[in-house]
Amino acid sequence: MQRQAFSSALRRHGQPKPFSGAPKPANSGRTPQPLHIATAVATKRGEVLLIADTLGKSHDGEKQLFQGLTFSVVAGDKLAVVGPNGSGKSTLLKVLAGLDDFDAGSISRNKGARVGFLPQEPPLPAGVSVLQAVLQSDSDMARAVQEYQNALATANGAVTKELEVAIEKMNTFNAWEIDAEAKRVLEAVGITDLSACVDNLSGGQRKRVALAAALLGKPDLLVLDEPTNHMDVSMIRWMERELRGEDLAVVLVTHDRYFMEGVCDRLLELDGGKAYVHNFGGVNSYGMFKEAREFRRKAQANAAADARTLFRREAEWMAKQPKARQAKSMARQQKFYELSDRAKDVPTADLKVDFGTAPGAMARQGNKVIRCEKVCYTIPGSERQVIRDFTYDFVPGSKLGIVGRNGAGKTTLLDLIAGLRQPSAGRREVGETSVVGYLTQSPPAVREDLRIIDYIREISDSRKAKIAAAGGVLEVMDTPEVLLEKLGFLRPRQFQKVSSLSGGERRRLHLASVLVERPNVLILDEPTNDLDLSTVEVLEEQVKQFRGVLLTVSHDRAFMDNVAERLLVLEGDGLVRLFDGNYSEYLEIMDERDEAEKAAAGGACSTTGSAASVSSMGSVDSASDDEAANGTGKKGKGGKGGKQQPAAAAAAPAPAPAAAAPKKARKLGYYEQEEYKKLTKEIDDLSAKRDKLNDKVMALAQSGDDLEALEKASVEMAAVQETIDTKSERWLELAEVAGDI
Template identity: 30%
Template sequence: MPLITLQNVDYSIGGPLLLDNVELSIEPGERIALIGRNGAGKSTLLKLLSGDLHPDDGEVRLEGGVRVSRLEQEVPTDAEGSVFDVVAAGMGELGHWLAEYHHLSHAEHVDTNRLAAVQAKIEAAHGWSVDQRVTETLTRLDLDGEQAFAGLSGGMKRRVLLARALVSAPDVLLLDEPTNHLDIEAIDWLEGFLKAWPGALVFITHDRRFLRALATRIVEIDRGQVTSWPGDWANYERRREERLNAEAQENARFDKLLAQEEVWIRQGIKARRVRDEGRVRRLKAMRNERAQRREQQGNVRMEVAQGEASGKKVIEARDVSFDYAGKPMIKRLDLTIMRGDRIGLIGPNGSGKTTLIKVLLGELAPTSGEVRQGTNLRVAYFDQYRATLREDWNALENVAEGQDFVEVNGKRKHAIGYLQDFLFTPERARAPITRLSGGERNRLLLAKLFAQSSNLLVMDEPTNDLDVETLELLEELLGEYEGTLLLVSHDRDFLDNVVTSTLVMEGDGRIGEYVGGYSDWLRQAATVPGRPTVAQAKVASTARGNAAHGQDATASSAAAATSSTNAVPGSGAVPAKRKLSYKDARELEQLPVRIEQLEAELESLTAQMNDPTFYQRDAAAITAHTNKLGETQQALDTAYARWAELDG
């Protein structure tokens, strides 16, 4: 029995229908990934499911007693008080009584009359079990109910809001970009939590690894139409490409026929006297059908303004340390960044990634040691807080700054045309920036950034709110960038696809250097005794938590005016590798392909087990599948161990 059913649902915000005749049902235990281009209507659909919006036509039907909770994309401005207050607010008026009772009972001077009155209200509503549920939810999510919500980092605020969504024990949980502002350790935790959560889940995310790990079904919104696909991401991409190719061929056939009919209708006077009126009516119908066709939204056309090449050595740090409030943020760092390096920065929120950027760029003086910058550096900086965008300007003014044209790689483009490359219509380009969505703001910041001539590019969390198509194009663009790149990101796939080396904040000021991306770091760190994991680094950074977080926030806005870099491990002795026999060398060459095949097989087996219908099979089939999963995992572990042995 479906928990929620949408029947013939239409919704519009002006212009073509945002959602057109939608049919969708959500079953118990499903984990549905909702995907589509920025502005396609994903957040709108979540609001329709939660009842915060009502359709223009059609019906959204909830089965009797079904509870729905929604985690918004942005932290609400009206959330205030303690963590306990914010979480309890998820229970409505009863939650407010519980929060008041909590404050009164912990006050230094207790107002006994008011306490008794509130207690009576809670008892009348049978609310003490709810109070226990709030406490259990806080414990489950490792939250301190006494902390002030306003003083938390962005990632911790998201965790509190998740607790507020969960406290009502919903049957359906709606999550809008839940990984935004979370560090990698928090994303890993959230993945594990949601896998074990028994209710139905509908979520929007730009994090492809997060999507693949959770989704049992993919629902796509494209030009108002909603289609459903099995949960395997690779299968979805293949089948979607086939559908789009078939659509393009059918449109081309239709347009050719229409063109032939238009030629016919324009024939001479003699032909018009004997014209087939049925054919005329068909032509009118074809014209109307062509007018109603909704073309697929185009892809962003991005191009980075390449500056004159910098010196070969971009930045050199020698024995650099930096302390903040008596705590080490950077400890004895030796690093050489060469032209063309592409380095990712990984670490918990508040661990000092932005501080490191400021020290390398000379915005902060090191406590000890020396930082030398190379010659002819031209820096461009992508700020995750979007502080470089002026709120009192529209999109056009933010990019062109009063000019009619922008120049990219020697080519002059009209500012409106340039913004159209980033999917801004002329009307949208002139709209107040306050009306732009999170994805549009990110695209605008990319447009502003890429119009600047640079040879040193710093990008701090550029992937938030971008749709998958734009994300993949950005990956390709950064791969072709001829300058130096320093990338701060918690998107594991993005790091794997873009960077060639990684700097990891390992706690207590230690910065580890690794070849490759996120997955390469995991593999290498596992073979080095004493190297902390991200979770351990997060524990180490908690000792200086708020101080470091405040320093990072200050660093990001100060660096916004002029920052960018890319790094590669350039220091530290590399142990000599033993010479391999021909057989071992051949095996090492083939292992990556073997590992990729095993990972794909493991992912497929896991996806099948995540399907709600899996356990409807007979016991023998379930046992065989489980055994196959265990054998594949063991083979993958063996392959990784062999790779580490041969490549060591």
């Protein structure tokens, strides 16, 4: 674009107020290493990098993804883009990165600004080394080298105009040093084997390589699509620290609320094709955004309801009095069509899925669920033992999170528990009534030409046939159509083909295929990947209320904090240890452990891996062998966590820390804070209801005229009192954690 046009756009829109910063999380002290990517070379803080003016984009020329988007990005900005699946978040990122076109509006770009882009699923070239993958990437620096090589090849020794332009680009991006720069960023993101073939990399390693490519040449604007997917917590926390630099501008899409709060200072919400900008940043800022969104949606719903009432009146007038209509002013006719649009402007509806909190939502579960005894797993063709002597008895109501660095064996452990892998040694016993539902990290292959509803019907019919063949009785349950509706697939959408689904919609379809089996053992491997934040919240709330056994692996710390009552920790040596607490508490203790070890070593910093000192868990409260043998180990928040057996998950006692720090008091998580606020009002309302019922009971008892009404009121009052007692007990628990009592 021309500098004149950019200056004109800048005068129209101005510059947003810079953000002062968000609370910085504790440093884990582990690799990846500091990179200092925030030192922008082309721009400085406050300089405008990009202006979007009334931007619009449709899908296949039909479905309007967004319209009228107007915003700017300046150096130092940290902007999060949120919205439901299918709202155009990923498309908008590609448009901003210059990788996709738009249908309406304009984008003004700072000509000298460098842009780095990290896609949700990195398309790394096949059959090349890690280093070559970065050198062949689509970064500004790599493109400059490719253009220079092409110009050099066609110049035949002459100094052509193309070669001069290519050399100027090489100088602009300092691309003469691309090899050294590529090695620098790869080392910074924790990739040490630069000759490794990308075909053999795990999902997390591929994401790191793609991130290194995006960071190549120190971009001024970094565009990130779900950067935390497939990453372990050490890498996620590293990104938080690096992305908060003063001069670096970031535009990202993420479902990780903690990551978003730790990095971003503004939030661009896409909802119903429209955009809303919110100030953001810091602890509980996502909660404040939710409150603002709820307030807006209620106002929208009320306005739409009023518009529908007026629209009906105007429609009757338009239909019944054509002659009068001709005589009326054009203004009233225009108002009619405006009312039609306003009546349709209803807020986005939330999902209402039920995992197992309502009758018929899950199969009946007996006392015996799944028991693993001295389970071991060795990778075929090698001597590496990923899982060693794992013994655990899963009981109804258990809610366990599984944590560990990338490659520690988390998914392998889930596969063993689910029965998808056979142990190299030991045994797995499953109760007769146990029905395992496994949401794997990668969804199963589905025929692209199959209709969505037909896919779920096939699974449902197969389940019914198995039950009938075994002489069982089919329970009352949701039909495939109703289940899909609860997961956001409206009836017209259900009859479309699988090929039309977005990444998030495919994840929801995979979830539907699991839930239609009515599992009472729910195993979730990275369940939040590809889901929008609203869906993650619904998933989280339903998992919390699930009455069966839950096991989950997730890099989403907020999700883990809110659903897992205890943790199984994989340390990379094959052993699995039990931690009695949530994910944030575990990370806090590990940070304290690292600091103690560094202090004992004279300040030396560990750089041997993201979980270098995890095996020295010291302060972690693992159940002792005696507790495990007697089933008396400590239990998590719900008092349920499984009975640990001899030689169990905590079979290897952790050595004492070099300088163990006292465990800090636990703080309320976001959802606990919300629950705490609501409980006070709920208890007050229920108490008022109880008092009214009590007055009614006393009056009926004195009159003695209606014994049936007296009995009914007494039963209702007793039920209300029981609810008050339950909520009061929970309120006391939260108040104690909050330090209010």
